Amino acid sequence: MQSKEILKNHVSKMVSLTEDEFDHFFSHFKHQTFKKAQTLISAGDPVECEYFVLSGCLKTFFINDELKMYILQFAMPSWWASDYNALYNKSKATVSLDCITDAEVLVLTNDDREKICNDIHKAEHFFRWRTNKGYVALQKRLLSVMNSNVKQRYDELMTQYPELYNIVPKQLIAAYLGVSRETLSRLHP
Template structure:
């Protein structure tokens, strides 16, 4: 378990510097969690108590429409942060689902714990600000790609940016992420 906590500290220290005293304050606020493939981190309508940092594994974040169709917002793997951020921030029921594509391990931090850490360790407040900005940039790029690119161009970009991720995701999920059928996906050159 100590090795996982060291990974979390290294993750923070890719962006900010922490003293040992600061780390001793931060670490107890994070809870370790392990889930199997197909188990849920977040389900629609349920409270969202935590933000999750992925130690190992792969998850998908998605919404389900009135017809029961899944609309995948994000895939997240090692060193990604994931949650239903609207529900997490506003303390309302989840509107998205996050479930495991693979057996996965996480660190969870509650909203209250994250706020306490940020108030007491300014470097961590800076870390979360920077991470939020990266998340906003990625979301903006995803929306722009949906508006301006063909599905094949989005697939090529996914292959270019995240080739290892694409190898881990079933083709039907990649097709759903791109908004095409699996048959259409199979015609892409990639």
């Protein structure tokens, strides 16, 4: 499926745009490909865009002062990724974004998103819906971290995204769960 169709299917789950409206919407995106391990955003960078994943898998992560990695998000096809704090507040990135696999994305700048929203009211509704959906997912994840043990969090992740175990290296799943690789091995022998 072509990138335009993938995005159109994604957007149409929430709003119905005419062909002309969608063509205008799509014209603001830039297609890019990245190789495995390639960095899209590094901590400290200015952030001016977000990424819609067409294929592959990205990860958003933070490395603390003790050099321990914490993964905030895996971004699979039809998911969005960026450092949203930096993007919306026009500040430097506090998290990094890179490719777990080769990836194909559509890139949308903050300015272009605002232009789309000014031109097409339904697009503004779409972006608000998408942001709200992301907030709900983040809240669920935070509550899971606070209220569930590691085994429960692992089972929840594998139930929700069974394909992750075949795509994402085990040490990254461990970093997402906040455990060691050894602990993860005991959960999934």
